Amino acid sequence: MLGAAEETTSGVQALRVMHEQGALKISVIAVNGSRTKYLFDNVYGTGQSCVMALLDITNLQLAGRVVIVVGYGSVGQGVARHAAALGARVVVSEIDAVKALQALHDGHRVQSLSDAAPDAEIVFAATGIAGAVTPAHVERMQDGVILCTAGGGAFELPMDYLNALETATQVRPSVTEYATLAGKTVLVIGQGDCLSCSDAEGNPIEVMDLSLSLQALTAEGIATEGRNRPPGVYPVSPQIETAVAEARLRHEGATLEILTDELFAAIHSW
Amino acid sequence: MLGAAEETTSGVQALRVMHEQGALKISVIAVNGSRTKYLFDNVYGTGQSCVMALLDITNLQLAGRVVIVVGYGSVGQGVARHAAALGARVVVSEIDAVKALQALHDGHRVQSLSDAAPDAEIVFAATGIAGAVTPAHVERMQDGVILCTAGGGAFELPMDYLNALETATQVRPSVTEYATLAGKTVLVIGQGDCLSCSDAEGNPIEVMDLSLSLQALTAEGIATEGRNRPPGVYPVSPQIETAVAEARLRHEGATLEILTDELFAAIHSW
Amino acid sequence: MLGAAEETTSGVQALRVMHEQGALKISVIAVNGSRTKYLFDNVYGTGQSCVMALLDITNLQLAGRVVIVVGYGSVGQGVARHAAALGARVVVSEIDAVKALQALHDGHRVQSLSDAAPDAEIVFAATGIAGAVTPAHVERMQDGVILCTAGGGAFELPMDYLNALETATQVRPSVTEYATLAGKTVLVIGQGDCLSCSDAEGNPIEVMDLSLSLQALTAEGIATEGRNRPPGVYPVSPQIETAVAEARLRHEGATLEILTDELFAAIHSW
């Protein structure tokens, strides 16, 4: 075991905690932390494909609906952007004040999940955090609300609570209906697992090309240098990040401005 | 002199170079580096107000036009977003491959300025870098092209070259027309200075509230602790960043999700 | 007097009523009814320029605000589209159910003005109808609400009621503040007159080129044929409508698909 490369937001988060607690015994490259990963795969890959998967599974439209996005990280931003583009009115729930302010500036309403719950028609959990949506939140939601997860997993939703109701009925492929204590109906998509993985074809192939190219080049670096690195969480090298982005741009026929000697000097003067 | 707080992207960039070269003798807080600054002031403040200033000065519309945005940092992203929202087809020119790829994903065409120049009807320089637009670029542009600067200053445009043509005529308040060697007309807005400062009322007041609140709280910190910091460029403290964002959210009637003990534990487990 | 050509929505509406009541003694061409007029001038001209005028006069931003658009005709759609593009959450108030449903699908909230009033931060009247905003509506609005008119005129706002309060103070150029009976502050822009005319440079020049070209060609037709037409409201001829649109497209370098004999036959077969 020479090292590892981690692809997901929630994985990197857990590895950092492991390292803080002295439990990480190898070096890990945080591929998710690369701009060439999270600015594209998370926003346009997971964000887009989860919204599309929901529409494909339910045959609903978003125009005219209130959609709550819990968490405004890269995935949540992607979900919100695509839902709004399809005509939804988006409400964002966040812990972080700066991300909340971003959501406000992007044209979304900002409310705590408790405050927003009564208006919700569709809820996307996009936090990567266990227990982000609680039984108390669900009890405040209206009859017929749809719950699903984008990016993370079923641990974000109160599945234990819902399953303990012993009212689960599969009403359509990938759609389970529960009756809550208050007599309302809750619909959960794909058992609450990440929509794009459980019930769609995954992210679009072009965006996976970016992420998997980062992984391949990072793996090469681990093979040659991983053994020498002390345990810890390391960034992808800027050279790899840039090389992958440039390859994609070339493929799209895009051209980059050249960093001339004059521009280099201008950037490095004061 | 206890220290300083720097508000602008180009100022922070220069201060970092000074520090690398050992020329910085005081501690400076990079207010521009705070998320509560650059995610709002640069994108929604400068980006929006420069697009609006151009329309106000020229009485043109953007629908149907090709707009080149040189530089896709925060200001460039703001200009591109607002220009596209008003119906322009935006072309982005960048040195950085990852930013260029972002522009591509945001729906813009990506080309070097040389490649894009022949199509340009309006060019916004948003680089903060001297000489970003060269005489050679201008000679490739079509008759009647409009040049202006968003965020930085006239040093981004080839003003020496244009002024040496000795053909300057003021054709409308804040609009100067030049005849190039190739016999084409070039229009420069506000002598090439940053549009929102030179020819508009500056950025909207709400966004300045964010930036100036950061400055005020940072100044307080410099007064009490600045003397003890070694020379260098320091970030705004997360407490200040969050406090300012929270104040604005409260004012807007937005509510934040609370970080419960359960959520805190979930975030810090693996 | 050979005939007339009417440029505005509210003008054409009044002329139709005149004709129904037998009061119209000449032939009038409804230039506003031409697609080459109302799809562009009303949406991109008046819609855009009224939003911009408001921002210019107040130095506010729309990101994060609740904007009520009263009336979802061409001008209202233009105001709503531009306000949403700048980050506002838009609420549309309509009498017509189909237009209201369009607003819902465009991502806006739909409420009667009475229901929406308590949330309003900025209200655009875009109805062309006298008394569209009543004193009762205003009394339900929050402290500091801003009222203005897009496209029509001050008759849409309860100016008599406001002026009778005898509390008018000019607090900024083009901004008048009133204190209501309930002790709240109301701000009116430009005496309530159409924003783009009273307090901006009017519509962008390219969009006026369309409207004034329609007027010029229509005037030519009135000169030659107007005398022979019975009183009534007539449409612009399709030839004029198309000729003006084609001229603008040529100027923009756009090319049209040609109606070949094969396509013509396909369109006219069953």
Added chain:
Amino acid sequence: MLGAAEETTSGVQALRVMHEQGALKISVIAVNGSRTKYLFDNVYGTGQSCVMALLDITNLQLAGRVVIVVGYGSVGQGVARHAAALGARVVVSEIDAVKALQALHDGHRVQSLSDAAPDAEIVFAATGIAGAVTPAHVERMQDGVILCTAGGGAFELPMDYLNALETATQVRPSVTEYATLAGKTVLVIGQGDCLSCSDAEGNPIEVMDLSLSLQALTAEGIATEGRNRPPGVYPVSPQIETAVAEARLRHEGATLEILTDELFAAIHSW
């Protein structure tokens, strides 16, 4: 046979031609001509579901791609709007100058299909007209171009020409690859049939609720009054149009402004 009700744009078009040629022997209600139909079903139903079906079948993303939309009627506008929202750069090809000008104002490039063909990565035919895309157009397209139809049918694409090449290979479910005479690859989705019908679940259910409600109420009218109407193409009654839109708004919790006596009088005065 008491009469009929026609749901589609191309159906109504053909019926009008039949009537002009004296071939229509019954009365037909043009349900597609109702605002409550074409402003929603065509734009948000067919437009949205065809874009989604393409992404679902191909697992591609639109961000960064050039998409040509042939025809800018309701369906074409819906395709263009959703493709642009997903990051595509859209080129619109039109015969009608006014629709072309709308496309330009909506931020799209406007070119004849011949001019646009070399840049196309994905082509949506949205014309309802046989032969809209010709063999000559296809020969000008780049290697790997994807062809599909939104709203109409395979008759819009040069399927006879492609099939005569005798190179068809199914490379993925619903995707057929052809090699052209020039040695380039062309991919056709779903045999060229309307994407939302052939390869997706059809339009979202809410939008079909509108269309089918119009059909049901129209059928009731045909049953009671159809026998008495002379042959011809008739509009849906405004009462039905409004009743269906109001029902949907009520379901969404939206409220309408009430037409008071004062407003009625204001609308009908001059």
